Amino acid sequence: MESGVVILIGLFFTVAVYLMLSKQLVRILLGIAILGNAVNMLIFTNGRLTREVPPLIPENLYTPATATANPLPQALVLTAIVISFSFFAFLLVLAFRAYQELGTDEVNSMRIAEPEHDQNPPQGY
Amino acid sequence: MAGSSVSVDLSQAMAxxxxAAGDWLVVAPSLIxxxxGALCLMLRKNTDLQPKLGIAFLGALVLASLTLLVRVLDHGVITMVMGSWLPPFGIAFTVDALGATLSFIGSIVAFCGGLFGAASVDSTGRRYGFYPFLLLxxxxxxxxxxTGDVFNLYVWFEVLLISSYGLLVLGNDRIQLDGAVKYGVLNLVGTNLFLIATGLLYGIFGTLxxxxxxxxxxALDNPASGTLATVAALYFLAFAMKAAAFPVNFWLPASYHTPNVVVSAVFAGLLTKVGVYALIRVFVLILPASRDHLADLIALVAIVTLITGAIGALAQSEVRRLLGYVVIAGIGSMLAGVAVGSTLAISGAIFYAVHSIVVMTALYMAAGxxxxxxxxxxxxxxxGLYRKNVAFAGVFLVLGFAVSGLPPFSGFWPKIMLVDAAFRDDExxxxxxxxxxxxVSGFLTTLAMGRVWIxxxxxxxxxxxxxxxxxDAVEVEAPQLSGGAVWLPLxxxxxxVVYFGLQPEWMIELATQGASGVDQPFGYQRSVFGEQG
Amino acid sequence: MTPALIDDTTLYAVLAPFAAAVVAPVLTRWFKHNAAWPLAIVPGLIFLHFTGFIGPVSHGETFVAAKAWAPSYGVNFSVYVDGLSTLFALLISGIGTFIILYAGGYLKGHPQQGRFFSFLFLFMGSMLGLVLGNNLISLFIFWELTSITSFLLIGFDNLRAASRRAALQALVVTGGGGLALLAGFILIISATGEIEMSVLLGSPDIIKDTGLYLPIFLLVLGGAFTKSAQFPFHFWLPNAMEAPTPVSAYLHSATMVKAGVYLLMRMHPLLGETALWTTVLPLFGGVTLIVGTLLAVRQTDLKLMLAYTTVASLGLLVMLVGTSHEKALEGAVLYLLAHSLFKGCLFMVAGTIDHEAGTRDITRLGGLRSAMPITFAAACLASLSMAGLPPFIGFVAKEVLYYGTWGWLELGLAVTVTAVIGNALMLVIAAAVAIKPFFGPKVETPKHAHEGPVLLFAGPVFLSVTGLGLALIAHTTGELFVGPTLSSLVGEFKQIDLHLWPTKINAPLILSLITIGLGVALFTQLDRLRSLVGAVLAAIGWGPDKGFDQFVCGIVGFSGWLTRKLQNGKMQTYMMLIFIFTAVAVLLPGFMTGSLPAWPKLPDYRFYEWGILFIAVLGLIAVLIAKTRLTAIVSLGIQGFAVALIFMMFGAPDLSFTQFMVETLSVVILALVMTRLNLSPSDHRPAPAAFLTGVVAVAVGLGLTLTLLAITQQPFDSRLSDFFAQYSRAIAHGRNIVNVIIVDFRGFDTLGEIAVVVLTGLCVLALIRVRTKPDKDGGMSDPGPSQPQKVEAS
Amino acid sequence: MRTIIFRTIAPYLSALMVLFSVFVLLRGHNEPGGGFIGGLIAASALAIYGIACGVASVRRAIVFHPMGVSGFGLFMAALAGMLSFFKDQAFMTSQWLIFHVSDVEVALSTPLVFDIGVYLVVVGAIGSIALALEEREAD
Structure with missing residues (x-):
């Protein structure tokens, strides 16, 4: 059941990493968004996959009638989705502000914190 | 229980x-x-009240974590499972000497940061969340x-990471935005690796x-091989990044010198140490076989981190950047403890972490x-600072010698414990x-700090x-510093730093307890599962 | 010889100077320079305390006292009192008493005199702790403390670059040596399991038996040689003359520089008498002796002349200790005693001349005899002792040491010749120091010279007279001081019979006469000798002192180069490295431990399920090749919604809804931001870079796929989920198990998670609302803690 | 974007969405739904209202600053777990109060309060982000 999704996850990771290795901030961000999805699906798959039966208990019963999808990874992923969305939103705004103030969207040109022509410390005593 | 429920044997599911009310201390630091933080956030616009409120809560945090530490020392490891669900089903907070010690020292540092912030963070900084960020x-x-739950650990990592983002950009200087981009992206990758590893671990064991x-x-036959080996490697990479070990430390020198100095101070004290803590927790307590397996690699990373950190410090003329590299060199020492892995080595690493938390925060404040x-x-x-303020010069000298590991200050004891442990390790x-x-790293750090002093x-x-x-400028009367808010925390x-140097016994004992708590985990396991565990 | 346990008084004696250091600034504020009188009582009392040990120790008794310091790590604050430590403690406290007085006169009116007293006391306490230290770790702590306090003392005149350089040099050299010593001590502790010196000394072969003798020997030597300024580490000592004279007089007579010699003497029973010991030590000691005296000859500055002869004397001592020959060791002890007295006195004399006449250059001094009669007298007595003439203690020492070197079989001749040449040159310097400033016609000096106050001459007079007195009662001196100390050195009880006057004409006496003759001859040729040495040094053109500058400069430069290579400021490099490591982490263990998954079976997905996967792939590819921002946004949305569908497909409606909402919001925010962020979304990656990044990306993806396959092919432990399903409704009253997990079973995760959400909101607000302030200095802004108020946007 | 039609229907649409979000929140314990998803829907409602009628009118409509709402949600969620302290139970042990109002079973519980806290946090924080960005758009 899992193998197809697992290979898709690998593809997600590949694309995410490839995008994050760009020097353009916006591509890095796209990569981050995809990375988040990849990680979420990875956790989801780790709980093993079951087709179509949501972990709900019917109204007249106290335990699920049949085997359901594993609820725990769903809960974990729910947490992770919200967190990765939060980080994505923050980084997006950060990128926008950085572009606004630094005038560039290329990470290699962001050299204020670590200036290119950094001098050696003073000699002498 | 209302009538709509069936009869269930509660004791099968819940504690x-x-x-005991005292066990609530386990969650007290988080709750306080x-x-x-929530309260400060609601009263965000009242910038005069913010420092008072923030410092009061941080003070309460110090008290709570001290009481918690005392209780752990009296009662042994304490576990509380949230929602009263039986472990491993609910989220357990399991507090041993290691966690309690670090949380106590961390609280002190945060309290000092809160005080210092009252002087160095302006009203805009307060309005846009300095105290909520610090508290959270x-x-x-x-x-x-x-925490005693791996996924929960991930959640707390994210909480501290997003708070650190907020603190880092507070003020929005160009240099901060630049630093924040690198810090933000690189750290996000790090925590994602952590999450991946945790997901895989869940896939292997079905528990958290x-x-x-x-x-x-x-209980495994060969606990260092198979997919678990991959998980261990990922954990090592993720925590090494968090701890800023070479060669995955880039985010630290790129960003630590950019925010308000009190933010750098708190970061330098706490953030990397959380990574070290996680390394100890995961590799000594949970995956000891993987630690044995990776020991040579960890040792190599430690050596390179020690040397490149100290070398980096020598290369800087900006004091905060210099200190950033000193932080990294210290991480090398703690990694050395993890690499050796004996009780002596781990306790050395724990003591070093305590020392580093205190001294690095103090040094950044001193830079401020x-x-x-x-x-x-x-x-x-x-x-000319010696002439301007002798007492401060003395403080700086003490801190400089302490961070170089010279006696009789706090850095000396963990250093000899670690060297001793490393020399004794035959494997x-x-x-x-x-x-x-x-x-050698201590020697180079001495040189770097000596040069700053000179x-x-x-x-x-x-x-x-x-x-x-x-x-002439030196002769001018020094600017009036806003009194207690600066000097008290420093x-x-x-x-x-001086106390741990002159009276190391207490901390050595604590560190040894912390170390034996992780390398002989029976107490930890028993605290969670009771006697049958 | 089991040491007897004594009460803690001796421990307090070691700590007393530290207390005095705290009081000193206060007293100085009240009494000005006269604070020296009350302050001198402290070392005086310590001296008295240790005189109490002279009697018992001379009968071969030893004592220990200890207090637990860090007992979990086996560290005690403990002292070991025997002949050697008693002698040193007496010298430190005795000379210390007069140094405090002298400092009172010398720095009279100096605004930082109180601080100076403090530093001196701190140093004194460290020194006492060092020589009395029984526990190896506490000994080392005091050892490093002397480095730290001497750093402060040498750099006391902090405004001058030369002082700062000398201080750093002393710290680096002695501190670096200290690290070697620490390593050596830790090796001793871990190899023998013993940490107390007295215990180690109880079984002298304990280290030699461990198989770690060589590293321990070398590391201990590293500490001793740097501290005691042995060639080629000698250069820091003369530079330390930048310190005020009381410091020089104290550090370079009986204390700091003798610490290394003390250590060698202390460890002699444990490390000595091996072929290595008797080769390395005489060699370095001999070279240091000759180099030191020759360099001394070249100087015209009184303090520098004395400093280089100190180097030479230390070389002589190391050489003698290195012979491991009993008589030579006796000579070493005597010479140590003599040197401490005359060198302490002569430094103070030099300082007094400098203080009163305004210069200490011997070519600009002369005829001070009548202006400063008391100082002159003291200088004469001390330099006669230094020259090794009777009836002074220096003479006695020289006789005994010649006896020892001459009688030492192995390298006796070479050592004796070295000693004779060294002593002859020492005599030259002694003569130059005593004669040049005082005799001859009166020379005009920068200040009108006259006798200094009692604070200044008390020390020189007392020390020089002691040098005479101890020689006159030579037998008692031998019985009370030299014998017990020698006992410590050889590790068994010795009694010696010492005479001032030789009883018969023997080799040592003849050697003495040769020394004197040679010395007088050389003194007449002093100026030619000086220019000769100067010419030779100019020809060499390099010395370790210059080497120090090159070392510091070089290491700073190298650090800068390396750091800029490692931390190159380009985030792309950082990311690349991190993902390479990630690829290694996910691929390597799998291959190494052979945990690769079985070849996966084709899953039995339905047609529409394949369709969903296909849409996801399509979305991914579209993001990858997107050329405009609209396509980028839309294709990001596509893959996100495909993920939502996958969640739905595997029975996770909650996830699916949330993913759907989150993806919508992401796209909206992305669109909002991207209208402002004017980006050209085409990827400018050159082909090689694209290939390289592609390989890394595929490696990461492949590694994770393989790992995940391997894991999902294993059976799953669904204990947790079963529990949740069982009790979700029964106890937690919820039919949606996922929601119950979120708000109850694992509610704490959610609490943390909403904290993240709150913080994100605040972060974004802080980012958007606070307006960046314009840079002050173009680029490298320097945001201080006390920034001006920022302008708020709303 | 700001067509007349959109501006006219936006308030109703938003109100409807908020109502729906509360419904999703409350049914969460038994059916798919819950605080998060409800909060996200409500935040979207605010965003739509903001786009249509301007951020200022949204701010007026919700009275409190969205970050304040968010902070309150966090406070409430944390407090909800602390009730069990008074019953000598561990943190976040759920407390239930179930009573019947003419055949309809009404359950008040700490998890519900907690979930409402979650809802408020999400509405506040995400709403704040959206409004801040929209405000930026306007100037």
Whole structure:
């Protein structure tokens, strides 16, 4: 059941990493968004996959009638989705502000914190 | 129980014994900071009230974590499972000496940061969340130190990470935005690796409770191979990034010098140490076989981190950047402890973590004071501080010697414990080299700190001042520093540095307890599962 | 010889100077320079305390006292009192008493005199702790403390670059040596399991038996040689003359520089008498002796002349200790005693001349005899002792040491010749120091010279007279001081019979006469000798002192180069490295431990399920090749919604809804931001870079796929989920198990998570609302803690 | 974007969405739904209202600053777990109060309060982000 999704996850990771290795901030961000999805699906798959039966208990019963999808990874992923969305939103705004103030969207040109022509410390005593 | 429920045997699912009020101390650090943070957030616009409220909550945090530490020392490991669900089903907070010690020291540092912030963070900074960020950062830090659940650990990592983002950009200087981009992206990758590893671990064992996992790992025939080896490698990479070990430390020198100096101070004290803590927790408690497996690699990383950190410090003329590299060198020492892995080594690493938390925060604060007195962070533009304020010069000297590991200050004891442990280790391929690297790194740090002292303090004035004279600017009366908010935190931290140096016994004992708690995890497991575990 | 346990008084004696250091600034504020009188009582009392040990120790008794310091790590604050430590403690406290007085006169009116007293006391306490230290770790702590306090003392005149350089040099050299010593001590502790010196000394072969003798020997030597300024580490000592004279007089007579010699003497029973010991030590000691005296000859500055002879004397001592020959060791002890007295006195004399006449250059001094009669007298007595003439203690020492070197079989001749040449040159310097400033016609000096106050001459007079007195009662001196100390050195009880006057004409006496003759001859040729040495040094053109500058400069430069290579400021490099490591982490263990998954079976997905996967792939590819921002946004949305569908497909409606909402919001925010962020979304990656990054990306993806396959092919432990399903409704009253997990079973995760959400909101607000302030200095802004108020946007 | 039609229907649409979000929140314990998803829907409602009628009118409509709402949600969620302290139970042990109002079973519980806290946090924080960005758009 899992193998197809697992290979898709690998593809997600590949694309995410490839995008994050760009020097353009916006591509890095796209990569981050995809990375988040990849990680979420990875956790989801780790709980093993079951087709179509949501972990709900019917109204007249106290335990699920049949085997359901594993609820725990769903809960974990729910947490992770919200967190990765939060980080994505923050980084997006950060990128926008950085572009606004630094005038560039290329990470290699962001050299204020670590200036290119950094001098050696003073000699002498 | 209302009528709509069937009859269930509660004791099969829940802990039914009453929970002592004292056990609530386990969650007190997280709750105090969370409530405090929420309250500060609601009263965001009242910038005069913010510092008072924030400091009050941080003070309460110090008290709570101290009481917690005392209770752990009295009662042994304490576990509380949230929602009263039986472990490993609910989220357990399991507090041993290691977690309690670090959370106590971390709280002190945060309290000092809160005080210092009252002087160095302006009303805009307060309005846009300095205190909520600081408090919730502590929620994350304490949560990470105290939790006994791997996924929950991830959540606290994220809490402290997002708080650190907020603190980092507070003020929005261009240099901050630049630093924040690198810090933000690189750290996000790090925590994602952590999450991946945790997901895989869940896939292997179907559980998230640390004690539960450690029992399952111990029951394996070959616990260092198979997919678990991949998980261990990922954890190592993720935590090494968090701890800023070379060669995945880039985010630290790229960003630590950019925010308000009190933010750098708190970061330098706490953030990397959480990574080290996680390394100890995961590799000594949960995956000891993987630690044995990776020991040579960890030792190598430690050696390189020790040396490149100290070398980096020598290469800087900006005091905060210099200190950033000193932080990294210290991480090397703690990694050395993890690499050796004996009780002595782990306790050395724990003591070193405590020392580093205190001394690095203090040093960054001192850098802030240097800026207040001398108008710059650049060694070229500094000078004459010895004349301007002798007491402060003394404080700096103590901190400088402490961070170099010279006696009789706090850095000395963990250093000899670690060197001793490294020399004694026969299994490690680089044992002797590791011990030597700790010593050489200390030597280079001494040189770096000595140079800061010579340039910024002893010299008569900035570069260009004639030999033997003081610059005119130095003769001018020093600017009035806003009293207690600056000196009190610096004083508290320096006093701790001296105290741990002169009276190391207490901390050595604590560290040893912390270390034996992780390398002989029976107490930890028993605390979670009771006697049958 | 089991040491007897004594009460803690001796421990307090070691700590007393530290207390005095705290009081000193206060007293100085009240009494000005006269604070020296009350302050001198402290070392005086310590001296008295240790005189109490002279009697018992001379009968071969030893004592220990200890207090637990860090008992979990086996560290005690403990002292070991025997002949050697008693002698040193007496010298430190005795000379210390007069140094405090002298400092009172010398720095009279100096605004930082109180601080100076403090530093001196701190140093004194460290020194006492060092020589009395029994526990190896506490001994080392005091050892490093002397480095730290001497750093402060040498750099006391902090405004001058030369002082700062000398201080750093002393710290680096002695501190670096200290690290070697620490390593050596830790090796001793871990190899023998013993940490107390007295215990180690109880079984002298304990280290030699461990198989770690060589590293321990070398590391201990590293500490001793740097501290005691042995060639080629000698250069820091003369530079330390930048310190005020009381410091020089104290550090370079009986204390700091003798610490290394003390250590060698202390460890002699444990490390000595091996072929290595008797080769390495005489060699370095001999070279240091000759180099030191020759360099001394070249100087015209009184203090520098004395400093280089100190180097030479230390070389002589190391050489003698290195012979491991009993008589030579006796000579070493005597010479140590003599040197401490005359060198302490002569430094103070030099300082007094400098203080009163305004210069200490011997070519600009002369005829001070009548202006400063008391100082002159003291200088004469001390330099006669230094020259090794009777009836002074220096003479006695020289006789005994010649006896020892001459009688030492192995390298006796070479050592004796070295000693004779060294002593002859020492005599030259002694003569130059005593004669040049005082005799001859009166020379005009920068200040009108006259006798200094009692604070200044008390020390020189007392020390020089002691040098005479101890020689006159030579037998008692031998019985009370030299014998017990020698006992410590050889590790068994010795009694010696010492005479001032030789009883018969023997080799040592003849050697003495040769020394004197040679010395007088050389003194007449002093100026030619000086220019000769100067010419030779100029020809060499390099010395370790210059080497120090090159070392510091070099290491700073190298650090800068390396750091800029490692931390190159380009985030792309950082990311690349991190993902390479990630690829290694996910691929390597799998291959190494052979945990690769079985070849996966084709899953039995339905047609529409394949369709969903296909849409996801399509979305991914579209993001990858997107050329405009609209396509980028839309294709990001596509893959996100495909993920939502996958969640739905596997029975996770909650996830699916949330993913759907989150993806919508992401796209909206992305669109909002991207209208402002004017980006050209085409990827400018050159082909090689694209290939390289592609390989890394595929490696990461492949590694994770393989790992995940391997894991999912294993059976799953669904204990947790079963529990949740069982009790979700029964106890937690919820039919949606996922929601119950979120708000109850694992509610704490959610609490943390909403904290993240709150913080994100605040972060974004802080980012958007606070307006960046314009840079002050173009680019490298320097945000201080006390920034001006920022402008708020709303 | 700001067509007349959109501006006219936006308030109703938003109100409807908020109502729906509360419904999703409350049914969460038994059916798919819950605080998060409800909060996200409500935040979207605010965003739509903001786009249509301007951020200022949204701010007026919700009275409190969205970050304040968010902070309150966090406070409430944390407090909800602390009730069990008074019953000597562990943190976040759920407390239930179930009573019947003419055949309809009404359950008040700490998890519900907690979930409402979650809802408020999400509405506040995400709403704040959206409004801040929209405000930026306007100037």
């Amino acid at each position: 039914t014994a009453p929970v 900071t969370m409530l405090g 950062l502590m929620t994350g830090v304490c949560g990470a130190f105290l 409770n640390m004690a539960d996992i450690s029992l399952k790992v111990a 004071v240097m800026h207040m007195l001398g108008g710059s962070y650049d060694l070229r533009k500094l000078g 490690l391929r680089f044992g002797t080299a590791l011990g030597a690297a700790i010593l 340039f910024a303090f002893w010299r008569g004035g900035p570069e260009g001042t004639p030999d033997g004279q003081t610059a 004083g508290i931290l320096t006093a701790l």
